[in-house]
Amino acid sequence: MEFVDAIRDVKKIEQIKAKLKERSIRDYLLFVIGINTGLRISQMLKLKLNDVLTSEGEPAKVLYISPDERGIYLNRNVRNALSYFLEKKEIDREDYLFTSTKKGDPITRQHAYRIVKQAAAEAGIHEHIGTHTLRKTFGYHAFRKGVSLALLQERFHHATPSETLRYIGAKKEDAAIPLIDVNL
Template sequence: MEYVAPIKQLHKIRLMKTHLKKKSSRDYLLFVIGINTGLRISELLRLKVEDVRDDTGEIRHFITLHDQSVFLNEQVKRALKYHFHCVQPSQHDCLFSSPRTKKPITRQQAYRIVNDAAKAVGIDGKVGTHTLRKTFGYHAFTKGIAISLIQKRFNQTTQAETLQYIGIEKTEPQKIDVNL
């Protein structure tokens, strides 16, 4: 497996969102939910509509995976609403289904979606499905989320492993911003 990097520049993330939204609501949702939850691609591809939307049609605030609650922020909720408006799936449908087979897209298809979009918006370097998780971790850390919480989400053994995984160099100055 080749090393892939997080997307560190916010303007590149916005470009990816715009590009993917024009292409497909499903692909846009995959990117948005991936960078905002830090879930593994295998976890994302197993999601069903009923995991994120209740029987009344309301978007859930949390999903539970492996005894861990995963918060669905406003970005994710907007992307879900947009996707549901475009596709109108049933509760038992896969969230990231192939229009042809109605089964979840494959990891390889998810890779192509992310990689092709990154190339289209001029992101240099290696990009893949782990880029989504790494982007979540990188931006969570730079916004002040404790590395111990990110480590727990990623189920990693050490904080050093998590810092390396999300692309934080030991030489990078750590910004501490207390705004009381």
């Protein structure tokens, strides 16, 4: 398996999002969910609309992949992308989010790879890019914003903090100063 990099430049991330939004709302949603949740591509491709909606039909704030794992927070960017997706696309609650145009099955990992690779190339990113880039981008930027390395290690199911740092392509010095303001 080829090593891939995180996308470190926020301007490049915005360029990719804009290009994908123009081309395909499905592909845009795939990218936004990937860089904002740290889910594996295999987990994302199994998502059905019902998984990311509340019983009222609104974008959920928490996604539960399995009963054994903690919920995954769906931030404002993900919820906005989901709302945009729902405005533009007619889809049943039991349909896969990332449906292939040929049948009702989800797109393949290979197709997801091509989506990410092409969007990155169009944004001028020529580093090693793949579907793990989405997950690594999430981890890199979360770490830079002060998210605990221990939380990222748990999310990625890594054995050691050094494995997580290596995976996201960061150094301990890259971490933001945590703003722990108890203010008692």
